Amino acid sequence: MESKVSEGGLNVTLTIRLLMHGKKGETVKKMREESGARINISEGNCPERIVTITGPTDAIFKAFAMIAYKFEEDIINSMSNSPATSKPPVTLRLVVPASQCGSLIGKGGSKIKEIRESTGAQVQVAGDMLPNSTERAVTISGTPDAIIQCVKQICVVMLESPPKGATIPYRPKPASTPVIFAGGQAYTIQGQYAIPHPDQLTKLHQLAMQQTPFPPLGQTNPAFPGLDASPPASTHELTIPNDLIGCIIGRQGTKINEIRQMSGAQIKIANATEGSSERQITITGTPANISLAQYLINARKVEEQVSRSQPQLKKLPAQRLAVQYKGQKQD
Structure with missing residues (x-):
């Protein structure tokens, strides 16, 4: 987030991130000129x-007003073909650095x-x-006017409490269907069910063609042995000297949370x-x-020990260490 605070208090430059589904993002492009805000939409499938x-x-407030009213227009249009009588609220999802959420909650x-x-x-x-x-996602719902007022107050909080430490931005994943292999066959995951992969139809293809779902993953089914997509989780323990635990945890848990996010453990x-x-x-x-988390x-421990003997050494973020680790694994 950039901020250039002037005497006007709110005459600042601010960056707000918003999460949208589908092609609603295309409409936002038209709002750039009218609002005067820079509006960028992430690429990718x-x-x-x-x-x-x-x-x-x-x-920013003008842009959000236009988005909120556009969403309400979409709701009204969809209701003309629907038997529903009560109009659902407009809902937006902001993406806010976790370090600012505490100030937002209060x-x-x-x-x-x-x-x-x-x-x-x-x-x-x-x-x-x-x-x-x-x-973290911050979900706002209500009338367009209520949403605009709400965004204004959230902006004030974000300006008063800038994010602490490095923020790892959320990047949506492409809409790819995962493929798993079990019992010598390939399956794709659709929702919480596994169905035979279309490229490798097996003796079960009749069931797949009839769209008969398999049981939820993790539940055993004697008729289809070996169908379990989740690899078994294991546990590893290690000990760290008390005087080094602070560098692993970081201020308000930032370092350990970064390691959790990077490793998935x-x-x-x-x-x-x-x-x-x-x-x-x-x-x-x-x-x-576990291997990545351990690394x-x-x-972090070695880096802290070295930095104590060589204070001029710059500390590496977990993202950089993770890249190094993956490079080592490839070697």
Whole structure:
């Protein structure tokens, strides 16, 4: 987020990220000239698109007003072909750095409650970060006017509490269908079901053609043995000296969260035990997840030890370490 604060308080340059589905993003292109904001739409064959709106706050508010009214227009048009009588609210999803979400929620939820009550909009902050990022989704729903007022208040919070540390932006994944191999056959995942891969139809192709779904993954089915897409999770434990645990965790957990995001592993750090000079770390995930998490933790530990002996050494972010690790694995 860029900000150039002037005496006017809100006469600043701000960047807001918005998550959209489908081709709604195409409409946004027409809004650039009218709002005066810079509006960029992420490329790629993804069901979700990131719309980045940058500019002075008044231009951002104009852009959001146009988006909200356009969404309402789409809802009204879709209702003309529907028996529904009550008009659903307009819903937008912002993408906000997790380090700013605490300020948005406020102590004991006070800030988010104040925003809900003063604007009439519903605001929900996701508990989990979006995949492979340090950002969370903030869902706003209500009338277009309520949404505009809500966005204004969120902008004020974001300006008053800039993001802390490095932000790993959320990038939507392309709409590719995963393929798994089980029992010597190939299957594609559709929702929570597995069906035979169209390129490798087997003796089960009759069922696939009839669109008979397989049982949800993870449940056993005697008729189709070996159909289980989730690799078994394993656990690995390691110990870290107490005086180095801080560099692994980072300020407000930023470093350990970065390692979790980069490795895809679950990482738990045991509380300090009296009389012990070490802390136990438990890593759970696939062997690949665990290996990468171990590498990142050990690299952070070695880096801290070296930086203490050579203070001028710059610390490497987990993303860079992960790239190095993958390069080593290829070698």
